[in-house]
Amino acid sequence: MLRLDPFRVERPATVDEALALLAAHGGRSKVLAGGTDLLPNLKHGLYQPEVVVSIGAVAGLRGVKDAGDALEIGALTTLLDLEHDPLVARFAPGLARAAAEVAGPQLRRMGTLGGNLCLDTRCLYFNQSHFWREALGYCLKKDGTACHVVADGKKCVAAASNDTATMLLALDAEVELRSSSGSRRVLLDAFYVPDGVRNTVLQHGELLTSVLVPKGSPARREGYAKLRHRKSIDFPLLSVAVRLDLEGAAPGTVKGARLVVSALQARPNRVPVDALVGKPLDEATVTELGRLAYARCHPMTNIADDPAWRREMVPVLVRRAVADASHA
Ligand SMILES: Cc1cc2nc3c(=O)[nH]c(=O)nc-3n(C[C@H](O)[C@H](O)[C@H](O)COP(=O)(O)OP(=O)(O)OC[C@H]3O[C@@H](n4cnc5c(N)ncnc54)[C@H](O)[C@@H]3O)c2cc1C
Ligand code: SF4
Known part of the structure; x- marks a missing residue:
């Protein structure tokens, strides 16, 4: 059974109280909101806060x-x-x-x-029990000096x-x-x-x-697609968000677009797609969006599953995200 190390819990009622606690305890504190990620991570010994500032009852932060x-x-x-x-x-x-x-x-x-x-960012070699990580000599995200994803890597790519x-x-x-x-x-x-x-x-x-x-308008279409093992619960193996600002008669001409792919490295990857402005939202444009994303996305072994397969899935997910946006 994984146990929690001891820490003190503070339950502020206002934003000002919460900020005063965070100012007083700085890097020795952690914020807890819903706790659905923080608590498993604490049990894995990924952080050792002295004080946990539980903000669930803070007024005015909901809605x-x-x-x-x-x-x-x-x-x-x-x-x-x-x-x-x-x-x-x-x-x-x-x-x-x-x-x-x-x-x-x-x-x-x-x-x-x-x-x-x-x-927090996630990695196959980090989101594990202390026993597991210790057996591997830890890694440079915490307690160690080497990265198990990028040989000789000097930077964490969780x-x-x-x-x-x-x-x-x-x-x-x-x-x-x-x-x-x-x-x-x-x-x-x-x-x-x-x-x-x-x-x-x-x-x-x-x-x-x-x-x-x-705020969006009917001319702004938004779509999301996610790859994961079990649709009922799992973290993304890849995620793709698309926003299309369209004008003219259906299917419309692209006036502006954003394409973001994540679950690759430490930050979501914004794929430049300005080249598609002025093009009709047709099959050729959707294929080009997928091609642009494929060229920019290089999945790694920081997440389970074959990176080559995940890369091949990038254009598939782009197509699904556009379909999701079109059906909105
Ligand atoms: C089995 C399982 C499956 C999951 N699958 C997914 C998934 O598919 N996709 C996904 O996105 N997430 C997933 N999660 C993670 C998690 O449930 C969600 O990301 C959730 O939204 C985290 O919100 P929380 O309020 O519980 O955050 P907490 O656990 O309370 O906090 C998470 C982090 O954010 C910090 N924090 C929280 N609120 C604030 C704030 N207001 N200001 C500053 N720092 C803050 C905390 O200090 C902590 O570092 C999964 C978790 C589990 C256990
Ligand atoms: S990417 Fe490397 S340094 Fe970062 S958590 Fe994974 S193994 Fe550790």
Whole structure:
């Protein structure tokens, strides 16, 4: 049985109380929202916080608001609530679909949007018990000096595995980060960095408080596709989000597009697709989207399954994501 090491739990009731606790304990603390990822990771000994700041009861961080040109979504909004929220269904349907693909129903009932966006990167050689990792001599993400994925690698390439991040990047979302010394807004594209040890710019003492998603219109189509072993629960082996801004009669001409592929390395991979602007959304364009993604995506052994097979699945998933967007 995996046991938790001892730590103190603090349960702030307000954002200010939470920020004061995080400022006081810095890198010796961990934020707990739904706990669906943090608790298994603590049991695996992946972190050793002295204080866990449980924010579940913090007021004002839950729910979806219409904020004019954008939806403002509180960090504690659960994935299940996102899946069924009428504003999300109307203005950011791709987010509802990505949220519905996370884990299984029980985990989506507890798991929050903030926790999903701040999810630690994952690796076959890291998300294991302490006993397992010790037997292998650990790795450079924690306690060791070598990477078991990239021989002689100096940088951790554990994979971003959070479903909503892929979609929200395609939607040009921003996150609001607060600390005891102020707040800042960061585009999600700039929030993630290519370092598997710590793949966000979130500083110790900062809390992600909300997410701003620019509102879509019927001319914006959003699609999501995910590859995984068991549809009922598993993390992505690949995830693809597509956003198409269309104009003209069906099937429409591409006025703008975003394509994001994740579960590859430490941050979601934004594939440049501007070359397709002005093209009709026909078979040739969908094939070209798949080709562009294939050229940019190089799955590794950080995740289970044959990387070559996962790479061949990239254009397949792009096609599925476009089909998902077209049926929206
Ligand atoms: C069996 C299983 C399957 C899973 N499958 C998937 C999957 O398919 N796709 C997927 O995306 N996830 C999956 N997960 C992971 C997890 O359930 C979700 O990512 C969930 O959304 C995490 O949210 P949480 O609120 O539970 O986060 P927590 O576990 O509470 O926290 C996760 C991380 O985020 C930090 N954090 C949380 N909230 C904040 C905040 N507001 N500000 C700053 N830091 C914060 C925590 O300190 C921690 O590091 C799975 C988990 C399990 C156990
Ligand atoms: S990618 Fe390498 S360093 Fe990072 S967790 Fe995996 S084995 Fe460790």
